[in-house]
Amino acid sequence: xxxxxxELLKVTGAAALTLAVAxxxxxxxxxxxxxxxxxPEDIPKTTxxxxxxxxxxxxxxxxxxxxxxxxxxxNEGNSANKPxxxxxxxxxxxxxxxxxxxxxxxxxxxxxxxxMLYSSPEFSSRAHWHGTVANSAxxxxxxxxxxxEAEEGSTVAAGGFARETLYDFSIDAVTGxxxxxxxxxxxxxxxxxGEGKTYSRSPVELEAMQHEAPANVNEYADVARAxxxxxxxxxxxxxxxxxxISLNPGDRKAAVAHxxxxxxxxxxxxxxPFNFTLYDAGRSITFNVTDDTGRAALVSVFMxxxxxxxxxxxxxxxxxxxxxxxxxxxx
Numbered sequence: 001x002x003x004x005x006x007e008l009l010k011v012t013g014a015a016a017l018t019l020a021v022a023x024x025x026x027x028x029x030x031x032x033x034x035x036x037x038x039x040p041e042d043i044p045k046t047t048x049x050x051x052x053x054x055x056x057x058x059x060x061x062x063x064x065x066x067x068x069x070x071x072x073x074x075n076e077g078n079s080a081n082k083p084x085x086x087x088x089x090x091x092x093x094x095x096x097x098x099x100x101x102x103x104x105x106x107x108x109x110x111x112x113x114x115x116m117l118y119s120s121p122e123f124s125s126r127a128h129w130h131g132t133v134a135n136s137a138x139x140x141x142x143x144x145x146x147x148x149e150a151e152e153g154s155t156v157a158a159g160g161f162a163r164e165t166l167y168d169f170s171i172d173a174v175t176g177x178x179x180x181x182x183x184x185x186x187x188x189x190x191x192x193x194g195e196g197k198t199y200s201r202s203p204v205e206l207e208a209m210q211h212e213a214p215a216n217v218n219e220y221a222d223v224a225r226a227x228x229x230x231x232x233x234x235x236x237x238x239x240x241x242x243x244x245i246s247l248n249p250g251d252r253k254a255a256v257a258h259x260x261x262x263x264x265x266x267x268x269x270x271x272x273p274f275n276f277t278l279y280d281a282g283r284s285i286t287f288n289v290t291d292d293t294g295r296a297a298l299v300s301v302f303m304x305x306x307x308x309x310x311x312x313x314x315x316x317x318x319x320x321x322x323x324x325x326x327x328x329x330x331x
Contacts, residue, residue: 065095065098066095066098066108066109066110066111066112067110067111068094068095068098068109068110068111068112068113068114069111069112069113069114069136069137070090070091070094070113070114070116071113071114071115071116071137071140072090072115072116073115073116073117082118083118083127083173084120084127084173086173086174087118087127087129087173087174088129088173088174088176090116090118090129091116092176093116093129093131093171093173093176094114094116094129094131096171096176097114097129097131097133097169097171098114100169100171100178100181101133101167101169101181103230103233104181104227104230104231104311105167105183109133109166109167112133112134112135112166113133113134113135113136113137113139113140114131114132114133115131115132115134115137115140116129116130116131117129117130117131117132118130118173120173122319122322123318123319123322124314124317124318124319125317125318125319126172126173126174126179126317127172127173127174128170128171128172128173128179128314129170129171129172129173130168130169130170131167131168131169131170131171132165132167132168133165133166133167133168133169134164134165134166135164135166139164139165140164140165165184166183166184167181167182167183167184168180168181168182168184169181169182170314178231178233178313179312179313179314179317180297180310180311180312180313180314181231181310181311182309182310182311182312183309183310185302185307185309194279194280194281195279196250196277196278196279197277197278197279197280198275198276198277199275199276199277199278200273200274200275201273201274201276202265202269202270202271202272202273202274203262203265203266203270203271203274204270204271205273206247206262206276209247210244210245210246210247211243211244211245212245213242213245214245214285214303217242217285219306220285220287220301220303220306221240221242221287223301223306223307223308224240224287224289224299224301224308225237225240225289226308227299227301227308227311228240228289228291228297228299228311231297231311231313232291232295232297235291235292235293235295236291236292237289237290237291237292238290238291238292239289239290240287240288240289240290241287241288241289241290242285242287243286243287243288243298244285244286245283245284245285245286245303246283246284246285246286246300247278247283248278248279248280248281248282248283249276249277249278249279250277250279254277258276261274261276262274262276281304282304283303283304284300284301284302284303284309285300285301285303286298286299286300286301287299287301294316295313295316296313296315296316297311297312297313297316298310298311298312298313298315299311
């Protein structure tokens with residue numbers, strides 16, 4: 001996995017892999033096209049657009065802000081990811097994240113642990129504060145047995161599935177505007193998948209399988225619309241478009257193994273079949289939802305419960321023309 005894709009996973013949250021189990025390789029191959037399709041020609045840097053947004057209010061549940069155990073992750077001392085002078089403090093950002101979670105899911109995180117990480121990626125027009133919520137600091141640790149190989153990026157993909165986390169969120173580090181949110185609700189069919197079916201398909205054919213809309217697609221679209229409207233809050237949802245259905249390869253470890261197999265097949269020959277097992281149960285459906293300012297968000301809904309679980313609008317901030325392939329910049 002190249003360094004740019006690894007950084008993308010940090011920004012969108014490793015939990016973003018649950019949006020489409022088709023893997024990090026799929027995300028890397030299609031992110032530039034998605035960015036080009038969803039954003040304007042020229043995007044100002046965050047410092048230039050600060051006046052366009054109202055800084056979010058520090059949240060209160062009732063009349064009191066939730067009491068949080070807030071941990072600052074300094075990204076291993078990386079000076080390139082230190083908050084700039086215009087960024088809010090990590091404690092304020094954590095409280096804004098708590099309000100975000102409450103608005104979207106109706107859940108208070110009072111008494112929970114929140115790990116905060118600042119990031120200003122070169123491929124995005126915004127700097128972010130990212131929060132990961134868990135019951136305790138212990139739950140934020142990555143299990144030793146989840147590291148499959150020492151290769152770069154392997155622990156990034158594995159970490160999103162393995163840590164005992166409750167939520168992930170991302171906000172604009174300067175304005176507090178909402179960017180993305182991921183719930184780690186257990187899918188009700190996650191441990192009752194039934195019998196799987198083994199396929200031999202190429203990465204190209206696997207992608208095609210994800211883009212076949214179900215007959216009742218509008219029922220899920222209504223859920224995605226309502227969820228996105230809570231996210232956008234001060235603007236109006238104007239369109240909801242089907243994107244894909246997740247293809248469930250099984251439990252978390254199986255999902256990571258599937259991702260690795262897909263990535264290897266895609267990089268070797270994307271038209272050559274490889275073997276994999278999928279389950280009909282436990283799938284989710286994803287939509288691209290756009291508001292009346294043109295900002296887009298991917299929303300994921302559990303098909304069995306019709307429960308919206310994830311939203312990510314960070315694609316609207318990708319810098320047009322930026323390449324995630326190789327080690328170069330734009331191009």
